[in-house]
Amino acid sequence: MHAFANPARFLSIARPLTPWLFWPGLALLVAGCLSGLFLTPADYLQGETVRILYIHVPAAWLGMSGWTGIAVAGLVQLVWRHPLAAIAGRAIAAPGALFTAICLITGSIWGRPTWGTWWEWDGRMTSMLVLFFLYLGYMALANASAASGERGGVSRVTAIFGLVGAINIPIINRSVVWWNSLHQGPSITLGGSSIASSMLWPLGLTVLGFSLLFGAIVLMRMRTILAETRIEARLRRMARD
C-alpha cells in the first residue's frame, strides 16, 4: 500500500494511464450514445423517451461510485495517513457532483413526459438530491482545508464527513425497495436485468465509457493538485531565500 504513497511513483503510473482511460472512454461514450439513439428499438410503453436512460443511469452510477470513492479515500487517509488518499478525495468531489447533477437533471427531464411531473419528493429523488448537497458540503470543507496546510489534500474533518456521508449510498440504492416511491424498482439486479437485451447493450457501453472518463478526470485532477502543491512549495522556498 505504501509503495504508492510516493507521489513520484504515483505520477509515473498516472501520467501514461490518463490517455488510456480518456480516449477509450470517450470512444465508448460516443459509440454508446449513437447506438442508443439510432440502433435500439423504442420502449413499448415510453416510446423514444426511454433513450435518456443511456445518460441517466451512468450518471447515477458515477454519482454514487464517486462518493464511495470519497469514503474509501477518507478511511485510508484517517487510518493509514496516506497523503495521496487525501488528494484523491478532493479530486473526486467535483466530477462526482457534476454527474449527480446530470443524473438529477436528466431524471427530471425524463419524469415530465413519463410520470407527468418534473419533480416529486419521493425516496429516490430526495436521497439523490441529498447526495448532491453532500458533494457541495464536501467541496466547501475541502476548499476550507486547503489553507490548513494539508499539502493539497483535504483536512481530517473533511475525510470524516466523506465517511459519514457514505451512509446515504445504500439509502439511495434501497430507497425504491424500502419505501413506496414514484421511481420504479431496480431494473438491473444481481439476478439479471428486466431491460430487454436489444435495449440494454448500449447502456453497457455508456456506463463503461463514462466510468473510464471519470477515472481519467480524477487522475488529471490529482496530477494538477500535486503540481500545484509543488509550485507552492517552490514559491515558499524562493520567498525564504
Next chain:
Amino acid sequence: MKAKHQRLILALVALAALIGAALLAASALKDEAAYFYTPSDAKTKGVEPGKAIRLGGMVVKGSLHRAADGVTVRFDVTDNKATVPATFTGIAPDLFREGSGVVAEGAFDRSGTFVATNLLAKHDERYMPRELEGMTYNETTHEMGPEMGKEK
C-alpha cells in the same frame, strides 16, 4: 498495538455504529417516508375523508371509464389486496392507462371514492421493444396485441 491499528478499529467501530443508527432511522421512517398510500394502507389506517394524501396502485383492467363531459375519468386503484374507486378531472399523463401504475394526489370523499386533483403515471422496471416476442402495440388504444403473425 500500533497507532495505525487503533485508528482502524476506531474507524470500523464508528462506521458500524453509524450503519446501525442509519438502519434504525430508516426502519423507523418506513411508513413516514412512503411516498404514497396503497389502497390496503388507506383501508387499514382509515384515512379520514378530506385529508390530502397520495394513493398509489395499479389501474384495474376494464375499470377505466370516461364521463360524458370528456375530461372526467373514473377508475379503480388496486394493490391486489384492496381496491378503491377513484375519479379525476383533467389531463392525465400519457402513460396513465389500464393495467399500469398510478399515483393520484387528492382526498377521499364521504362515500369512499378517491377524488384526485393530480395524476402521476408510475411505470415498472421493465423496458422492452414494442415487438418483443411477437407482441404488438396499438398506438391509439395503448393495448398490447397478442401475436404479430395474427395481425398480418
